[in-house]
Amino acid sequence: MTIREIKSNEHGELENFLYEAIYIPDGQSKPPRKIIECPELQVYIKDFGTRDSDICFVAEVDGKIIGACWSRIMNDYGHIDDETPSLALSVLKNFRRKGIATALMKKILSHLAEKNFKQVSLSVQKENSAAVNLYRKLNFEIVDERGEEFLMTKNLEGKKF
Numbered sequence: 451m452t453i454r455e456i457k458s459n460e461h462g463e464l465e466n467f468l469y470e471a472i473y474i475p476d477g478q479s480k481p482p483r484k485i486i487e488c489p490e491l492q493v494y495i496k497d498f499g500t501r502d503s504d505i506c507f508v509a510e511v512d513g514k515i516i517g518a519c520w521s522r523i524m525n526d527y528g529h530i531d532d533e534t535p536s537l538a539l540s541v542l543k544n545f546r547r548k549g550i551a552t553a554l555m556k557k558i559l560s561h562l563a564e565k566n567f568k569q570v571s572l573s574v575q576k577e578n579s580a581a582v583n584l585y586r587k588l589n590f591e592i593v594d595e596r597g598e599e600f601l602m603t604k605n606l607e608g609k610k611f
């Protein structure tokens with residue numbers, strides 16, 4: 451497994467990872483794929499690569515991208531202010547629980563810290579215990595509760611990952 455930055459000709463793959471990042475509670479079926487076309491989700495990927503804060507690391511296995519973590523300053527569910535990138539993350543089902551999300555997150559956090567971003571934020575469904583556990587392990591803090599979601603941040607100043 452290799453963790454590397456996404457290439458510009460791979461930005462289209464973010465559609466898959468955006469779809470995979472949608473939390474599906476146990477027992478519920480997946481929404482139709484065209485859900486990613488709604489404006490609330492398009493903010494995560496539209497014209498990706500055109501902003502300074504557009505950074506994406508992918509995990510590759512046997513030449514196939516199986517996980518992605520990306521940042522962007524955007525008006526998404528996890529927005530805090532116009533200096534703070536929000537994060538999105540997903541790993542394909544067959545590759546979960548192998549430390550891949552942790553490796554992707556460490557890589558992007560370290561990269562964002564090097565680029566002098568002071569903090570990152572994200573929003574996560576309270577029920578999404580896999581993701582909440584992962585973010586807690588990475589020392590994210592819950593700074594707000596918005597309905598069914600936690601808003602979490604992590605300070606990047608002077609940190610090594």
Ligand SMILES: CC(C)(COP(=O)(O)OP(=O)(O)OC[C@H]1O[C@@H](n2cnc3c(N)ncnc32)[C@H](O)[C@@H]1OP(=O)(O)O)[C@@H](O)C(=O)NCCC(=O)NCCS
Nearest residue numbers: 471539540541546547548549550551552574580581583584
């Ligand atoms: C959340 C997600 C990205 C985790 O990816 P992953 O590669 O499986 O995560 P890791 O293997 O790095 O797990 C790190 C830690 O997270 C927690 N965790 C991960 N999956 C978990 C699960 N199913 N149940 C409980 N805790 C879990 C554990 O604390 C784990 O550490 P451990 O394996 O030593 O116990 C993955 O489950 C996923 O893509 N889910 C769907 C999309 C999603 O929810 N994205 C986040 C939206 S905010």
